[in-house]
Amino acid sequence: MATELKVTVPDIGDYQDVPVIELLVAVGDTVDKDQAIATLESDKATLDVPAPEAGVVKSIAIKVGDKVSMGDAVMVIEVGAADAPAEKAPAEEAPAGEAEASEKADSPSPQPSPEGRGSSSLPLPPGEVDATASGEGAPPADETLPAEEAPPAAETAAEPIAVTIPDIGDYSDVPVIEVLVADGDTVEKDQTLVVLESDKATLDVPAPAAGVVSGLAIKVGDKVAMGTAVCVLSGAASRASAPEKTKSPSPQPSPGGRGSKSLPLQPGAVDATASGEGARPASAAAPETATASDTIPYASPSIRKFARELGVDLAKVGGSGPKGRITQDDVQGYVKLALAKPPAAASAAAATSGSGIPPIPAVDFAQFGEIEVKPLARIRKLSAAHLHRAWLNIPHVTQTDEADITELEAFRKEASEESAKAGGPKLTLLPFVMKAMAKVLEAYPEFRASLSPDGESLIHKRYTHIGFAADTPNGLMVPVVRDVDRKSITQLAVETGELAAKARDGKLKGGDMKGGVFSISSLGGIGGSHFTPIVNAPEVGILGVSKAVIKPVWDGAAFQPRLMVPLSLSYDHRVIDGAYAARTMVLLVKLLGDMRRLVL
Ligand code: COA
Numbered sequence: 384m385a386t387e388l389k390v391t392v393p394d395i396g397d398y399q400d401v402p403v404i405e406l407l408v409a410v411g412d413t414v415d416k417d418q419a420i421a422t423l424e425s426d427k428a429t430l431d432v433p434a435p436e437a438g439v440v441k442s443i444a445i446k447v448g449d450k451v452s453m454g455d456a457v458m459v460i461e462v463g464a465a466d467a468p469a470e471k472a473p474a475e476e477a478p479a480g481e482a483e484a485s486e487k488a489d490s491p492s493p494q495p496s497p498e499g500r501g502s503s504s505l506p507l508p509p510g511e512v513d514a515t516a517s518g519e520g521a522p523p524a525d526e527t528l529p530a531e532e533a534p535p536a537a538e539t540a541a542e543p544i545a546v547t548i549p550d551i552g553d554y555s556d557v558p559v560i561e562v563l564v565a566d567g568d569t570v571e572k573d574q575t576l577v578v579l580e581s582d583k584a585t586l587d588v589p590a591p592a593a594g595v596v597s598g599l600a601i602k603v604g605d606k607v608a609m610g611t612a613v614c615v616l617s618g619a620a621s622r623a624s625a626p627e628k629t630k631s632p633s634p635q636p637s638p639g640g641r642g643s644k645s646l647p648l649q650p651g652a653v654d655a656t657a658s659g660e661g662a663r664p665a666s667a668a669a670p671e672t673a674t675a676s677d678t679i680p681y682a683s684p685s686i687r688k689f690a691r692e693l694g695v696d697l698a699k700v701g702g703s704g705p706k707g708r709i710t711q712d713d714v715q716g717y718v719k720l721a722l723a724k725p726p727a728a729a730s731a732a733a734a735t736s737g738s739g740i741p742p743i744p745a746v747d748f749a750q751f752g753e754i755e756v757k758p759l760a761r762i763r764k765l766s767a768a769h770l771h772r773a774w775l776n777i778p779h780v781t782q783t784d785e786a787d788i789t790e791l792e793a794f795r796k797e798a799s800e801e802s803a804k805a806g807g808p809k810l811t812l813l814p815f816v817m818k819a820m821a822k823v824l825e826a827y828p829e830f831r832a833s834l835s836p837d838g839e840s841l842i843h844k845r846y847t848h849i850g851f852a853a854d855t856p857n858g859l860m861v862p863v864v865r866d867v868d869r870k871s872i873t874q875l876a877v878e879t880g881e882l883a884a885k886a887r888d889g890k891l892k893g894g895d896m897k898g899g900v901f902s903i904s905s906l907g908g909i910g911g912s913h914f915t916p917i918v919n920a921p922e923v924g925i926l927g928v929s930k931a932v933i934k935p936v937w938d939g940a941a942f943q944p945r946l947m948v949p950l951s952l953s954y955d956h957r958v959i960d961g962a963y964a965a966r967t968m969v970l971l972v973k974l975l976g977d978m979r980r981l982v983l
Pocket of ligand 1: 810811812813814851852853854855859879883904905906907908909916928929930931932948
């Protein structure tokens with residue numbers, strides 16, 4: 384049968400009005416037993432309030448920013464019907480200060496301390512000081528004086544002080560997760576010596592006085608309980624030389640005792656048997672020092688556990704919560720980012736040698752003969768990086784063929800002579816190939832598209848700006864001719880000539896090399912047959928043109944001498960299918976074989 388369990392703030396010792404810094408559940412959520420449902424923050428401890436039982440959250444009586452004290456209502460959990468839809472219980476059903484469950488479940492239900500609030504501790508007081516411990520005549524902590532009015536504390540450890548773990552309630556065997564001092568260290572009063580972490584709390588053990596640490600008796604991993612020796616503080620440290628650490632009144636040994644109840648919060652509010660007997664010094668006021676030392680990530684116990692489970696080093700996570708506290712979102716964001724990034728080693732290698740590909744080992748060439756080391760020209764370095772990126776990122780395929788340009792060459796020569804006679808430009812093969820390619824791009828537009836950076840879509844371009852590779856003394860450059868489809872071959876000859884001259888003279892401007900949709904690399908004036916040009920990313924295709932040579936071509940009856948130009952069409956196989964590329968090549972070959980088709 385479903386019952387309602389009112390969860391209240393457990394015994395949080397001398398402290399009242401502790402801010403709620405995080406609510407970890409919402410109405411309707413199903414919670415497991417011991418699951419953290421809210422986080423409270425004091426100056427020396429961050430504590431989770433766990434669910435006392437598994438169930439469904441019916442109502443929540445607190446919100447972030449509220450200040451709560453022992454017995455204040457936190458929420459109502461319906462237990463015994465975890466699968467049932469949660470009915471919204473009005474917050475009034477769990478009035479602040481009510482310490483009992485309406486119907487007690489198996490777990491201990493919150494009970495007010497017989498002494499009221501405040502005889503137990505939440506923040507750890509300064510480490511136990513044997514010399515000052517006094518159990519007699521302890522007034523309730525409510526009567527504890529504010530720091531300003533408290534009796535003077537031991538500012539420095541004039542007499543050696545044996546520092547022990549203070550009262551941590553019923554808990555024992557709490558692991559030490561950080562030891563922040565070493566023998567010989569000079570510490571300030573209130574400076575954190577060690578950090579403990581229980582299932583539900585992260586706690587600092589501060590120095591009860593300034594002094595020099597000796598006899599450190601504790602190490603990370605040790606499990607400690609109240610009274611465990613931490614170290615000895617001795618020799619009055621020079622306060623002038625000590626770093627300014629504490630901004631607020633220091634904890635003072637209280638004349639009174641404090642309760643025996645736990646420092647780590649029990650599930651829900653548990654029976655608070657706080658008592659002033661067996662008293663020990665209690666802190667009178669929380670110092671405003673950071674929750675932990677500057678080196679300790681500021682996070683609640685549940686977040687620490689969460690980070691540990693994911694293998695996240697909290698020191699590397701930025702906190703977006705109040706006072707820079709690390710939240711669950713921060714940890715998740717860090718993990719997402721880490722997964723999105725290549726490992727540091729791989730990215731470092733990628734910068735020089737590709738995606739994690741082992742670098743080429745360095746060789747001392749001088750051992751084999753004379754060498755001269757010449758720094759690379761800037762353009763060569765830039766184009767090297769660009770080509771490397773394209774080579775590594777693009778799955779290349781190169782489609783090859785040969786076009787019969789016998790008639791085209793005859794026409795080109797004739798037209799070039801006429802042009803020269805009329806004072807026009809020399810007509811090389813390149814402008815003809817460009818013009819044919821512009822026509823091909825109209826028919827096969829994927830060759831002038833680009834893949835979106837996320838690889839999710841294809842960006843089609845409705846313009847036909849074509850780049851051409853120009854060999855210059857400083858390295859390869861790719862100036863771009865705009866709107867090739869709308870220009871005459873003579874215009875293209877003029878523009879390619881001018882751009883090639885500018886490239887050789889180092890006079891190209893940035894804009895001259897931008898906006899291309901496709902590139903042509905012509906080595907025809909030099910020699911060689913087919914080659915495999917590298918796609919000029921983010922373009923998806925490039926045409927290589929090699930030297931045309933006369934070859935015997937079978938016409939069905941006899942071999943005919945024909946001028947054949949080798950063509951190499953490289954493409955990004957992520958975008959272009961092989962069949963598409965082959966059809967593209969077939970059309971190009973056809974157009975170059977019969978330029979009359981250009982006007983169709
Ligand atoms: N087959 C046979 N002859 C060819 C030819 C081809 N495919 N392409 C050009 N020629 C001829 C030209 O007709 C010209 O002959 P001519 O002097 O008898 O009239 C001669 O070769 C020289 O032409 P070129 O100066 O290369 O002019 P172009 O317009 O063809 O090329 C550039 C201009 C800028 C592309 C060229 O000079 C260049 O730099 N090419 C190198 C490109 C490169 O480095 N690519 C590699 C990139 S990885």
